[in-house]
Amino acid sequence: MLFTLAAAISILAVALICVFLFANGLPAMFQIGIPEFLLGTTWKPGSDMYGIFPMIVGSIYVTAGAILVGVPAGILTAIYLSRFAGSRVASVLRPGIELLAGIPSVVYGFFGLMVLVPFIRATMPGRGLSLLAASMLLGIMILPTVITVAKNALDAVPKSYYEGALALGATRERAVFRILVPAAFSGIMAAVVLGVGRAIGETMAVVMVAGNQPVMPNSIFEGVRTMTANIVMEMGYAADLHRGALIATGVVLFVFIMLISLLFSAIKKRGEER
Amino acid sequence: MMQEIKQDARIAPSLPVISETKMGVEELDLFYGEFQALKDVTLDFPKNEVTALIGPSGCGKSTLLKALNRMNDLVDGCRVDGLVSLDGDDIYRDVPVNDLRRRVGMVFQQPNPFPMSIYDNIAFGPRTHGIKGKAELDVIVEQSLRDAAIWDEVKDRLKKSALGLSGGQQQRLCIARALAVQPEVLLLDESTSALDPISTAKIEDLVVEFASKYTVIMVTHNMLQALRVSTKTAFFLLGEMVEAGDTDELFTHPKDSRTADYVSGRFG
Numbered sequence: 017m018l019f020t021l022a023a024a025i026s027i028l029a030v031a032l033i034c035v036f037l038f039a040n041g042l043p044a045m046f047q048i049g050i051p052e053f054l055l056g057t058t059w060k061p062g063s064d065m066y067g068i069f070p071m072i073v074g075s076i077y078v079t080a081g082a083i084l085v086g087v088p089a090g091i092l093t094a095i096y097l098s099r100f101a102g103s104r105v106a107s108v109l110r111p112g113i114e115l116l117a118g119i120p121s122v123v124y125g126f127f128g129l130m131v132l133v134p135f136i137r138a139t140m141p142g143r144g145l146s147l148l149a150a151s152m153l154l155g156i157m158i159l160p161t162v163i164t165v166a167k168n169a170l171d172a173v174p175k176s177y178y179e180g181a182l183a184l185g186a187t188r189e190r191a192v193f194r195i196l197v198p199a200a201f202s203g204i205m206a207a208v209v210l211g212v213g214r215a216i217g218e219t220m221a222v223v224m225v226a227g228n229q230p231v232m233p234n235s236i237f238e239g240v241r242t243m244t245a246n247i248v249m250e251m252g253y254a255a256d257l258h259r260g261a262l263i264a265t266g267v268v269l270f271v272f273i274m275l276i277s278l279l280f281s282a283i284k285k286r287g288e289e290r
Numbered sequence: 291m292m293q294e295i296k297q298d299a300r301i302a303p304s305l306p307v308i309s310e311t312k313m314g315v316e317e318l319d320l321f322y323g324e325f326q327a328l329k330d331v332t333l334d335f336p337k338n339e340v341t342a343l344i345g346p347s348g349c350g351k352s353t354l355l356k357a358l359n360r361m362n363d364l365v366d367g368c369r370v371d372g373l374v375s376l377d378g379d380d381i382y383r384d385v386p387v388n389d390l391r392r393r394v395g396m397v398f399q400q401p402n403p404f405p406m407s408i409y410d411n412i413a414f415g416p417r418t419h420g421i422k423g424k425a426e427l428d429v430i431v432e433q434s435l436r437d438a439a440i441w442d443e444v445k446d447r448l449k450k451s452a453l454g455l456s457g458g459q460q461q462r463l464c465i466a467r468a469l470a471v472q473p474e475v476l477l478l479d480e481s482t483s484a485l486d487p488i489s490t491a492k493i494e495d496l497v498v499e500f501a502s503k504y505t506v507i508m509v510t511h512n513m514l515q516a517l518r519v520s521t522k523t524a525f526f527l528l529g530e531m532v533e534a535g536d537t538d539e540l541f542t543h544p545k546d547s548r549t550a551d552y553v554s555g556r557f558g
Contacts, residue, residue, distance in 0.1 A: 103366070176402035180464070183361060184415040184471055185392035194414070199405050 034270075041267035044260025053264060059230040061250065066261040070232045072268065074147075074240040075216055077233065078226065081151025082158055082215040087208055089155070090162030094207075095192055097163070098170035099178070117160035125224030128153040133225055142237030145227035150240065153221055158211035165210055169203020169287075170196060202287030206280055213276045217269070219244035243269045309336035312505040313358060313394075313475055318372035320353055322365060327353045329529045331372075335475075335522075340497060340506040342516035342537065345526035345552070351509045354526070355477050358507065359394040360387050376475070392419060395473035399480040401460035403452035403467075408435075408444050411452045411463060415471035430470050438466035439496055458489025465496065476500060478508035482515065494519050513553060517541055525549045 045053050048066045056067020093113075097106055132152055137144030173196055181191035197204065219242075227239020228249060241249075247262050247269075254262055313335040320328035328350045335341050343351040356362045357374055360381065374381050381390050392415075404411050412431045421427060431448070435441040440462040444455070452463055461481060468476060478497065482490040497519050500506050510516050516523050517537060524534035525546075533540060533549045544550040 174402070176398060176400060177404055179361065179364065180398065180402040180404065180467075181414070181418075182364070183359065183391055183396040183398075184418060184467065185388045185390075186414075186418045187388055190418060195404055 037263060037267050037270055040260060041264035044257055045264040045267065047257060048261060048264075053261070054268070057232060059246070061254070061258040061261070064257065066257070066264075068243065068246065068261075068265055068268065070230055071241050071243045071246045071265065073232060074226075075242040075244070075269075075272070077147055077240060078150045078154060078222060078242055079212055079215040081147060081236070082154035083208065083211060085152055085155025086158040086162055086211060086215075090159050090207070090211070091166050091197075091204060093159070094163045094166035094170055094204075095196070098167050099192060099196070100188070113160050113163055116156075117164075121157065121218060121220040122224075124153055124157055125221040128221060128225035136237070140237055142235075143227070143239070145225060145239050146237050147226065147233050147240040148236040150222050150226040150242075151236070153225055154215045154218055157218060157221060158214050161214050162207045162211045165207035166200070166204050169200040169207065172203065173199045202283050205283050206287070209276055209280045209283060213273060213280070216242075216272055216276070217244065219248050223248060243272075309339060311335065312337035312377065313507070314373070314375045315354070315357075316373040316375070318354070318357065318370070318374060320350075320357055320362070320371075321367075321369045323367040327529055328357070331531045333524055333531055333534055335505060335507055337505050338501055338503070339522055340501050340508065340520040341522040341524065342520035343507065343509045343524050343526060344511075344513060344516050345532075347511075348528075349526040350529040351524075351526045352479055355396075355479055355507060355509050358475070358477055359391050359396055361391075361396065363387070392471045393473055394475040394477060395468035395471065396477040396479065397461070397464050397468055397481045400484050401457055401464050403455070403460050403463050405451065405453055407449050408452045408455070408463065409448040412467050412470045415467060419471060434466040434470040435463075437469050438462045439492060440466060456489075458485050458492065461485060461489065461493060462496070465493070473504065475505045475507065478506065478510075480509050480511060483511060490515075513541070513555075525552060527552070 044066075048056075053066055053068060054072070055069050056065065057069050058065045058067045059070065093109075097109060101109060128149055132149050133144035133146075135144075136142070136146060136149055140148070177195050177199055178191050181195045182188070186194070222242050223245045226242065226245060228241045228245050229239040230241045230246065233240045243265050246265050250258070251262055311334045315331055315333045318328055318331045319326065331350075331354060333354075343354060345351050353362065357370060358381075362368045362370070370382060376385060376390065376394065379385050381394075385393075404414065406414075409431055412434050413427045416427060416430050421430070432441060432445075435444060440459060443459060444463070447454075452460065455463060461484075465481075482493050485493070494515060497506055497508065501521070508516075508520065520537045522534065523537040523540045525532045525540065525544075525548075527548055533544060533546045535545075540549065541553050544553055
């Protein structure tokens with residue numbers, strides 16, 4: 017009974033969030049016009065223009081950048097931890113990764129603001145507050161997720177596959193990339209998808225380093241505003257349709273997250289069938 | 291070499307042919323951390339013969355087998371003292387490990403086909419060693435599968451996953467995979483212990499045939515198998531090699547009382 021109740025609370029919470037989001041967001045979306053809202057490129061609440069396309073693109077760009085930075089490093093680290101690291105190295109690395117997962121995102125943001133942004137400003141064009149800064153920072157932030165999930169997938173591959181490859185005279189690298197990684201492929205994809213979910217939903221750290229101009233970025237050195245940043249920056253003073261448009265931004269974000277979650281389950285299911 | 295000849299003469303005086311040594315182990319000590327798994331083992335493996343390593347569990351016979359293609363390298367804290375040679379070369383110093391493992395193939399206790407197609411399983415080894423041409427690979431795959439007596443069973447499903455095969459078929463596939471890199475020595479680590487009697491018999495037949503082309507060294511728990519398949523046998527106990535010689539001789543006239551006890555089924 018107690019267990020059922022506890023489980024019911026989380027379901028109830030999801031349902032309430034859903035109802036709140038859609039009840040408040042959809043009317044605003046209809047009032048603005050769905051094509052104008054989703055595909056409009058001008059966000060000017062003062063003139064009642066609510067096009068969030070730059071923010072959708074911004075979220076996608078920033079997430080893609082984070083994947084480019086974080087996924088290769090994360091997967092290589094997972095392989096290293098799963099197969100090559102001696103127990104002494106692993107005993108340092110594993111708590112380090114756990115710590116990385118526990119750092120509050122505002123602290124990541126500070127790090128980005130004080131270290132990454134000045135570095136980019138000094139060595140590259142633009143003001144530093146940029147798509148590049150946000151991508152690099154998010155790339156680091158998704159590392160623990162990617163590493164943990166990918167490592168679990170790699171650990172689940174029977175040791176005998178790896179040994180079989182070595183026994184044929186394959187190098188460790190060939191055994192890893194031709195046998196181990198393909199065998200863990202669905203789990204590694206799941207790691208990537210979870211990383212995407214983490215990156216697309218991240219708010220605080222991104223707001224602090226991304227510049228947040230609500231326009232389409234033309235290069236990775238320009239500022240960019242994500243959907244999450246859009247909501248958190250304007251919610252404090254927004255009213256009426258402006259407020260509704262921000263909640264509708266949340267609806268779009270919610271749909272993105274839901275799609276990612278569906279993709280994750282599909283990949284997991286495929287992995288289990290194999 | 292001298293020692294080998296003397297030993298042969300002592301154990302099997304009637305044999306006119308003195309066989310050539312393919313692999314040899316001299317004064318081999320092997321440690322897993324503090325534990326000594328092999329103690330001062332000296333043994334020669336004659337070329338193109340089947341040598342069986344027998345003994346109770348934990349006697350070191352599998353450890354010795356894995357020392358022959360350096361699969362023990364994967365074990366944390368494993369240390370080897372002494373000489374292991376292939377055609378006279380020290381395999382721990384003079385032979386690159388990946389060349390060694392190509393020349394000294396291994397079939398494991400549990401069938402371990404890769405989770406990929408039958409064709410790709412066989413082609414993995416040759417591709418590893420630089421063979422890329424499709425036509426050439428096709429020939430190698432067919433020949434290897436024929437040599438492992440599984441071609442007829444799989445020729446129509448080469449592109450299907452190897453994991454769909456039965457346990458016995460998977461093990462013959464693994465043998466074919468080992469043959470595909472043209473090894474000189476074949477190590478079998480209790481390779482039939484997970485299989486049914488019919489599959490076991492098929493693999494035993496193969497091993498007998500292999501003796502004309504390969505030097506085979508097999509670990510087995512099954513003494514009848516050693517009798518059926520091997521020409522030489524070495525008996526191990528608690529990390530020591532107790533006795534080695536012609537299989538028939540060792541089973542019928544063991545020199546050491548411990549060997550006699552083991553082969554007559556008094557322990558193990």
